[in-house]
Amino acid sequence: MSETAAVVVAAGRGIRVGGDTPKQYRRVGGKTVLTRTLDALARHPNLSRIQVVIAPDAAAFYDECLADLAPGAGAKLAPPVEGGATRQISVRAGLEALDRAGAPALVLVHDAARPFVDEALVDRAIAAARAHRAAVPGIPVTDTIKIVDPQGRVRETPPRESLRAVQTPQAFAFPALLDAHRRAAAQGLDAFTDDGALAEWAGLPVTVFAGDLRNRKITQAADLDEADRTFAGAAAPSGADRPAAGVPMTLLTRLGTGFDVHAFTEGDHVWLGGVRIPADRGVLAHSDGDVVLHALTDAILGALADGDIGVHFPPSDPRWRGASSDQFLADAVARVAARGGVIDHLDVTVLCESPRIGPHREAIRARIAEVAGIPVTAVSIKATTTEKLGFVGRAEGLAAQAAATIRLP
Known part of the structure; x- marks a missing residue:
């Protein structure tokens, strides 16, 4: 039994991008979208087999x-x-083909x-499938979401911190997903728009793991244009920032820094890096007082030269x-x-x-990576005291300083 396989769904028509050629066969940076996607997945050492599902009339496109x-x-x-x-x-057609050839685990x-899938996201997907049997990547929602009735009236405004925008690759124990698909087909159900929803219907607990903001889906014509610029090694600035014809565009590295401090007050916990840490005191703050996420948000905004946290989220x-505070960081990441x-x-x-950071370091790194949509290896957390000097040394409060390295056109 092979360890991990992938089904790549390429049977759609992609009509929203316009033109006669389905979007997965349009070229971005000189190669088709599907070629980019397959190249990215095939590079992963732990994917042993890739099953592509195409439309019945798409053989010539696929050969290209x-x-x-x-x-x-x-x-x-x-x-x-064929899909x-x-x-x-x-x-289901892809799953059945894998099963006939020897079911993977x-x-x-x-x-x-989604041609921007990278190795780190596939790593997280495989790990989540092993741990949970059914898992989907998700990124925090930065816009306020409204649930409306057929007349357009607002029925509910769910809290953003509980919402995730779901992506692919979605990851499953193969026998469980195939069984769910077969059960749905037997009942005449064929309109589930993602496998996470199908797994939920089948009674499988579905876990959300950290997605990646860069793992965007090509849906509109503008998405194709942006992908073309990205794969060609250049993103498109506008206005006065646009270079003269014939001058190559590049991504330039920028560094931003941030600092935040909060005084202690009565309480039994503090929030650091999106993790609730038991403590003998809390902090005095307008929000949850997470100095780590506040400092990181300001660091990213600084690299963007886009004000500070107080400008975008005034107290x-x-x-x-x-x-x-994870929604503040998510907003800054979305701006990048x-x-x-x-x-x-x-x-x-x-x-x-106090509190001691060491026991919580990895949980903090993982949470920041999840919110920012980056690998945990791109997140560093350190801690120090001030040798009993100043307000920190007198245990009157705590602080955090942060740096963010980004690349912009």
């Missing part, structure tokens, strides 16, 4: 993709199979139109009273992505006499 694959990538590709009228039918299901606004940038590294030093 194969011609542009990176050397060696084709060795992992099984012969393509159906819905995504769910296409995924785990399977990842990925959209052909005078009652919406932020007691707010979870909106500018066509990437986050390379986040570094934090916590200054405090």
Whole structure:
């Protein structure tokens, strides 16, 4: 039994991008979107087999993709199979093909139109499948979401901190997912839009693991244009920042720093890096007082030259009273992505006499990586005291200083 396989769903028509060619067969940076996706997955050492699902009339398009694959990538590709009228039918066709050839232990299901998937995200997907049997990548939601009735009236405004925008690759124990698909098909159900929802219907507990803001899906024509610029090694600035014709555009590294401090007050815990840590006191703050996430948010905003946390989330606004600070960091991260940038590294030093950071270091790193959509290896957490000097030394409060390294067009 092979360890992990992937099903790549490429049977859609992608009509929202316009034109006669489905989006997965459009070229970005000289190669088709599907070729980019397959290259990225094939590079992963722990993916042993890739099953592509295509439309019945797409064989010629698919052959064109194969011609542009990176050397060696084709060795992992099984012969393509034909999909159906819905995504769910296409995924089941891919799963059944894998089963006929020898069922893997785990399977990842990925959209052909997400060519920015990287090794770190696949690592997290495989680990989540092993740990939970059913898991999907998700990123924090930065916009306020409204649930409306058919007349457009607002019925509910769910809290953003409990919401995640779900991506692929979604990761499962293969037998469990195949069984769920077969049960749904037997009941005539074929309209599930993602495998996480199908797994929920089948009674499988589904876990959300850290997605990646860069793992965006190509949906509109503008997404194709942006992907083309990215894969060509250049993102597109606008206005006065646009270089003259013939001058290559590059991503430039920028560094930002941040600092935050909060005084102690009565309480039984503090929030640090999105992790609730038991303590003999709390902190005095308008939001949850997370000095780590506040400092990181300011560091990213500093690298963007886009004000500070108080500009975007003023303490005078009652919406932020007691707010979870992960939404501040998520907003700053989204601003980087909106500018066509990437986050390379986040570094934090916590200054405090207590609580001890060491026992919580890895949990903090993991939470920051999840919110920022970056590998945990790109997050550093350090702690120090001030040798009994100053307000930190007198245990009157705690502070954090942070640095963020990003790249922008």
